[in-house]
Amino acid sequence: MNIIKSQNASYLYKFIQRYASAQALVTDLKGIVGNDNVSNSRTVRVQHSHDESYHAGHEPDVVVFAQSTDHVSQIVKYCASKHIPIIPWGTGTGLEGGVNAVNGGVCLNLSRMDKIISVNPEDFDCTVQAGVTRNALNTFIRDTGLQFPMDPGANASLGGMCATSASGTMAVKYGTMRENVMNLEVVLADGSIIKTSGLKGRSRKTSAGYNLTNLFVGQEGTLGIITEATLKLHATPEAVF
Structure with a gap:
């Protein structure tokens, strides 16, 4: 007792x-x-x-x-x-x-971090906060003739898609998230903030230095928390069969 x-x-x-x-x-x-x-x-x-x-x-x-x-x-x-x-x-x-x-x-x-910061139709890219969902982005850019085609089968947040390196049925044509992320803003474990491809980070060049962007794509929050992403956009096809 x-x-x-x-x-x-x-x-x-x-x-x-x-x-x-x-x-x-x-x-x-x-x-x-x-x-x-x-x-x-x-x-x-x-x-x-x-x-x-x-x-x-x-x-x-x-x-x-x-x-x-x-x-x-x-x-x-x-x-x-x-x-x-x-x-x-x-x-x-x-x-x-x-x-x-x-x-x-x-x-x-991070769902309240849902701002679409910029869209550059002439350069086929955009920058969004981590809480923006893929459906919200595609609705926003619909009139530009562009799309973000990654489809993991759910209306996931783009920050989460970056963190998990999401793919889906469209990956055969467009690649996975790893091929479609140009720059990330990440908060590291000590609270410091970095841009993986520099402050502007919209260049396609990857021939010099460490590829920090691909290091953080798919790390699932173990290396840092993604708060912003610059993504590649693609032309919307005239017809889908």
Whole structure:
């Protein structure tokens, strides 16, 4: 009986300790990104505990909705200083369980970073924030006669497609994401921000130096969090058979 009481007391202590830590985490994060961009409600945490895979869900301690690269950088710096895990989230359409928060921590939702920064029809490229979905981009550029043809079978975020090197049925003709990403803005584990192909990064030249862009395409958040991408566009075919 004493053993059972001791175990129950231990579980209760751990629960109280984790609850107090989670509340402190929420307070600190609200100070960084504002009250409306942080949630630790059970409903929101469950929603962010799994993707479309068969893997069992694991809830994060808190969900943060970043609205800028600066938000992401500040959150990463804070979490790094506290040794708190971070799980980037796009649309949750993955099939590998990569968004499951197996150790709790912060789920960083990038869906509110949904601005299309620039479209250059004459150069067949565009720059978008990570939360823009492929359908949203194609709707936006429809009148230019161009398209972004990558189709992984879901209306995924373009940041997530870069992070997973998505492909799909159109890859035979147009290649995978690896062949269609020209530049990435990435927040590294210490909160620093880099551009993988330079500040402008719209050149097709890849003959000199490390190919950092391809290093970050497909890294699934293990090397950094993608916040912006410059992508190749393609002409829309006159007919599809």
